[in-house]
Amino acid sequence: MQRFNFNKDIKAVVAGEGITRKILGYSENLMVCELTFEKGAIGALHSHFHEQQTYIIEGKFKFTIGDEERVVGPGDCLVKEPNIVHGAVCLEKGKLIDIFTPARKDFLEEECKMKKIALITGGTGGIGFAVAEELGKAGYQIILNGIDDSAAEVAVKKLQDQGIEVEYFHFDVTNEEEIVKSMNLIKSKYDHLDALINNAGGLGGRSRLEVLPTDFFRKVMALNLDSVVFMTREAIPLLKKSKDPSIVNYASNAAWNAGGPGAGIYATAKAGVVTFTRASAKDLAEYGIRVNCVSPGTIDTPFHDATKKKNPDLFESWKNNILLKRFGRPEEVASVIEFLVSEKASFITGEVIQINGGQDLL
Numbered sequence: 001m002q003r004f005n006f007n008k009d010i011k012a013v014v015a016g017e018g019i020t021r022k023i024l025g026y027s028e029n030l031m032v033c034e035l036t037f038e039k040g041a042i043g044a045l046h047s048h049f050h051e052q053q054t055y056i057i058e059g060k061f062k063f064t065i066g067d068e069e070r071v072v073g074p075g076d077c078l079v080k081e082p083n084i085v086h087g088a089v090c091l092e093k094g095k096l097i098d099i100f101t102p103a104r105k106d107f108l109e110e111e112c113k114m115k116k117i118a119l120i121t122g123g124t125g126g127i128g129f130a131v132a133e134e135l136g137k138a139g140y141q142i143i144l145n146g147i148d149d150s151a152a153e154v155a156v157k158k159l160q161d162q163g164i165e166v167e168y169f170h171f172d173v174t175n176e177e178e179i180v181k182s183m184n185l186i187k188s189k190y191d192h193l194d195a196l197i198n199n200a201g202g203l204g205g206r207s208r209l210e211v212l213p214t215d216f217f218r219k220v221m222a223l224n225l226d227s228v229v230f231m232t233r234e235a236i237p238l239l240k241k242s243k244d245p246s247i248v249n250y251a252s253n254a255a256w257n258a259g260g261p262g263a264g265i266y267a268t269a270k271a272g273v274v275t276f277t278r279a280s281a282k283d284l285a286e287y288g289i290r291v292n293c294v295s296p297g298t299i300d301t302p303f304h305d306a307t308k309k310k311n312p313d314l315f316e317s318w319k320n321n322i323l324l325k326r327f328g329r330p331e332e333v334a335s336v337i338e339f340l341v342s343e344k345a346s347f348i349t350g351e352v353i354q355i356n357g358g359q360d361l362l
């Protein structure tokens with residue numbers, strides 16, 4: 001193993017590939033950290049002036065402490081005197097608790113610098129933009145995705161005018177290759193992700209089943225379901241590096257009432273999102289990644305432009321189907337999403353929240 005200088009290379013030691021650190025608590029004299037290691041992850045050799053006690057909770061590690069090498073597992077405890085050179089290799093995916101005396105100030109500084117980051121697909125307009133504003137105001141740095149570059153220019157300016165840090169990435173979420181390429185670029189620029197908001201979606205038109213064009217079917221599924229699956233898969237490595245990672249997906253009233261005329265495929269895709277939310281919540285729970293879903297009713301956004309233009313009276317009449325006799329506003333969805341990704345919702349996962357003004361009660 002290579003020896004690292006403590007001050008210069010501390011990142012390689014504490015936040016290396018496959019290692020996640022959480023500060024569980026600290027005072028000036030004491031700090032308790034939980035570290036999770038993937039199999040093969042290396043805590044490079046280093047030394048520091050703190051005394052360190054390491055308790056192995058899960059897995060198997062080979063530790064080097066001074067001239068000694070020791071393989072340890074659950075229940076073992078290692079005491080490292082101040083300034084002794086030490087490091088570890090994880091032999092079997094595991095977890096350990098480090099207790100430092102006194103507290104590691106560098107860890108605290110790093111923690112303070114770690115701004116929360118949210119990625120919002122289709123965030124240049126409609127509900128997605130309201131989410132960008134809401135999370136931006138809550139202190140998140142925003143990664144904004146979209147395909148409409150002129151809308152993006154306006155959206156980015158509006159966010160920056162409010163002091164929100166934002167970067168725009170053009171990619172089409174219906175295209176798996178573009179997702180992979182863009183997410184790789186995002187991974188090279190950002191070291192973690194706290195919230196993935198799988199917002200992009202849409203009706204894509206209407207078609208009766210008898211005459212359903214195959215291309216149309218694939219397009220609607222790709223936009224509303226495939227995109228959620230591929231974005232989730234590609235975001236996992238960055239989410240795993242967050243202290244409190246979560247994902248929010250979007251269903252729709254259509255998922256429950258099977259959609260309006262010709263919207264059956266959209267409804268089917270959104271019903272798939274509900275089950276995928278629950279399935280991914282189960283799959284990702286071991287990494288502490290919470291996955292939830294919002295299910296909006298009729299929210300007044302460009303989503304409804306075609307109907308509004310073609311038949312404004314019909315659109316207005318939809319209010320009669322809503323208990324509160326009005327359409328929802330994008331910010332009324334955004335505020336629920338802000339709650340879901342926050343620590344206030346830390347015990348909520350695999351849940352679907354209806355935001356529909358009582359639309360399903362009439």
Ligand SMILES: NC(=O)c1ccc[n+]([C@@H]2O[C@H](COP(=O)([O-])OP(=O)(O)OC[C@H]3O[C@@H](n4cnc5c(N)ncnc54)[C@H](O)[C@@H]3O)[C@@H](O)[C@H]2O)c1
Nearest residue numbers: 122125126127172173199200201252296298299301302303
């Ligand atoms: N507005 C509603 O009444 C309503 C109801 C239920 C569910 N939803 C869901 O809420 C989410 C947001 O809808 P909205 O009302 O803001 O719609 P919208 O049409 O106003 O916004 C959708 C956004 O997604 C972007 N987008 C479209 N295709 C994309 C692609 N291939 N790649 C990347 N971005 C793409 C658009 O440019 C736009 O910014 C969608 O998933 C939608 O299905 C909306």
